[in-house]
Amino acid sequence: MELNDILISEDSDILYALKKLNNIREVSGLILFVHDKSERIVGSLTDGDIRRSLAEDADINKSVGLICNRNFVFKYDNKGFLDLKPYKNGVIKILPILNDEKRLVRIIDLEKSVAALPIECMIMAGGRGKRLSPLTDEIPKPMLPLGNMPIIEHNINHLIRYGIKKIYISLNYLGEQIQDYFGDGSQKGINIEYVWEDKFLGTAGSLALVDEFKSDNILLMNSDLFTNVDFEAMYIDLVKFNADMVVASTIYKVDVPYAVFDTNENQILDFKEKPTYVYHSNAGIYILNKRLIDKIPKNEFYDITDLMESVVKDGGKLIHNPILGFWIDIGKPDDYIRAQELVEHIH
Structure with missing residues (x-):
């Protein structure tokens, strides 16, 4: 319109x-x-x-x-x-x-928009998706159908609901299919630009290929996620705590089937019977201050974890924001099946 x-x-x-x-x-x-x-x-x-x-x-x-x-x-x-x-x-x-x-x-x-965030986004969509072969032999993983649309389109629609109008998509393996499907984004009322990797640059390397981001903070996310993450909560925490980067986190539980000892040399001081340990783990979604991109080498392999490590090492502020809704990293066939089952119940 x-x-x-x-x-x-x-x-x-x-x-x-x-x-x-x-x-x-x-x-x-x-x-x-x-x-x-x-x-x-x-x-x-x-x-x-x-x-x-x-x-x-x-x-x-x-x-x-x-x-x-x-x-x-x-x-x-x-x-x-x-x-x-x-x-x-x-x-x-x-x-x-x-x-x-x-x-x-x-x-x-106001009925379609959850928020109006002043940020641009980079979606990482260049991976090979080998663990989902043969499904990804002729179709890039982000374009695998999930319900009535590709996986990546669920993420783009979610970004739009949060008022994000400028999206970069990094491409490599079979990226032409993604570019042909979305075009310049005008059919969705947004602007999409494509960043082509001549070689795989890791989970953050493509950020350095963009000439200039217009927003002060950049949202970076993997394309193979199925989630209703609250981008606004992440952004508010970034600003509220004056952080350099906020990482969306998901709960990861480890159930130990045996008693775990608290020891001093060979003496058992205490023990826990079949304990469960809960960790906050990386969910593959980040909002970072634009100035951090200067740390990323151009045209070199560089993972987002390298940038996170650099922030901590340099005395910066790295925080996490827990995902309170659903989150599936579609990396294996079992994950894809689980996401297909979930999408049937939420639409």
């Missing part, structure tokens, strides 16, 4: 407004934003506004500038974090974002 589809001049009449409202698609609410001759937004117009006007005098030729809501809710575009929670319980479904001249920059569909 183009912004012009929901814009209308204050001099337009009600009949024209009805036709425009009737043609609105792809958003949760039927609404137009009314502008003056300088294209500044002066009000909002819904079918309810029109009904009230027609009930009053049945004048279908009245200009919409006379009946629009000039006390409409909007936010200025400050490029920073926008907390949507105060608007979620209100009656509005579409939140307009205006620039300093009060011209419409974009809209946020």
Whole structure:
């Protein structure tokens, strides 16, 4: 949907407004934003506004500038974090974002958007996926179907719900299939750029191939995950704790089937019978400050764990944020089967 589809001049009449409202698609609410001759937004117009006007005098030729809501809710575009929670319980479904001249920059569909994060994302999608062979012999692992769409598309749709509009996808093995499927991202209302690895660069090496990220913080994630991770919670923790990087973590339990001794040389001081140890483990999703990318060598193999180690070694702040929902790393056939079973129950 183009912004012009929901814009209308204050001099337009009600009949024209009805036709425009009737043609609105792809958003949760039927609404137009009314502008003056300088294209500044002066009000909002819904079918309810029109009904009230027609009930009053049945004048279908009245200009919409006379009946629009000039006390409409909007936010200025400050490029920073926008907390949507105060608007979620209100009656509005579409939140307009205006620039300093009060011209419409974009809209946020409050029924489809969980958050509006000011970050760009890199999805790592260049791996071979050998453990899923023969499924991945002719199809890249991110494009394996999960329900009614490829694995990677679930992740892209989840990113979109959090307001992330710029996504880079790093490609290598059979990457043409991914590029052909998503194109430039315009069909999803986002912008996608592709970063081609001439050789495998590890789980962070592709970050150094991007000329310039526009956002101060970058989300990096593996493409073969199936998860409902809360990106907003990760971002808020990054800012709240002034961290250099936040890592999404998942619970990993180890059940020891025997008694475990606490010893001093050969003396048993205490013991635990069949204990369970719980660890927070790396879930393959990260938000990092853009300046950390300077640490990554260009066109060299470099894993994200190397960058994490560098942050800790240099006295930086590395934190984790637990995933409270579901998370499956689709690396083996059993994982793929489990993800296929889960997707049937959540859609």
